[in-house]
Amino acid sequence: MLKLVSHLNSAFSRNLHISAPLSGSVFMKRQKKVDPEVAKVREARKRKKLEREIRDMQKHSKKSKPVEELTIDVRRAKNLPERIREMPVISEEKAEERALILKEYSKFAHQQRLADEKWLKESIKRQNAALKELKRVSPDLYNAAIQLDQNLLPFHFKGPSLTPPIKGYVSPDGEYVDTTKSWT
């Protein structure tokens, strides 16, 4: 716009009156003539200000979504003394029985863990040995075997259910309503 104006000025210096919106439409705002240097400085300042604000916000920005099970419910913490119960009295025989079961269980759990660790050690040893042999036999196959498996991830697995499917179970009608809090 400014270039056109300056050109016209040089060509017809005395003949033409040029005012800012040449088309002269009623709907165009009257544009104030802004000195380009001032505008440049203004833009640079605005940019700097925005960048500084963004940086400051990013410092304090990360608020993690509250995990309810890890927070203390203030209302219930206050009346906690009201809700303390006494431990029930267990007879000696029962206490002995429980202690014996606990011993057996810990023995079993310990054996499980030993078996797992043995399995792990063995597996790693065998993997290393097999790969070493493969490398010796065929380097191409070895390189292919070492590559990251693309089909493995993402891996989804559901743990076992409490009971096998109940025969003849009639599930009731109903609705699932998702009440998860969304923060957008």
Place this chain on the structure above:
Amino acid sequence: MSLLKSLTSNTVQKRLFASLRDKAPKITPQELYEPVFEDSKVYPEYSTINVRLQSYNFVPLEKYEGYVHRIAKKFKFEIVDCYAVAAQTQNIQTYKPNSTVVDSEIELSKYDRTVRISQVPSIRLPLFISLIQTHAPIGIEITVKEHEKVDEDNRYIPDLMLKEKQLELKALDDPAIRRNLGWE
């Protein structure tokens, strides 16, 4: 005498004693000014992996998260982070048979725990997954996947003001707005 020797044998005298030059340590140009630390990693590794555990039952979930963490330590993976994410809550309404009268309302929350591991060699990951599967408790859902930016961002509350400011900054580069600045 030497002529006879050269006629009868084609052997050349070999000196098997090391010369002083041979005894000197051979230095490659890389290790001239710095010692060389060799990378002991033989197999290619996955970048960060998220092991996500979800369950409606809280106690086994927490115990299992601890178990996964311990197993990852046994495998000598690097454990980056071990965190909880806000639970997904559902409101379930069951209806009485053959009607829409609400029989019961149940509030369920699906708790969410994640163990983030890195430096996982390609061949050890299947072993890790099979061990974890074997000990999966009742009612758990395991998802093993590679880490993405979205996974990290979902932990935090999105900051709308920050987003607005960033959009404004980006808008300064928009040609339509740059024209209105007045100096181009």
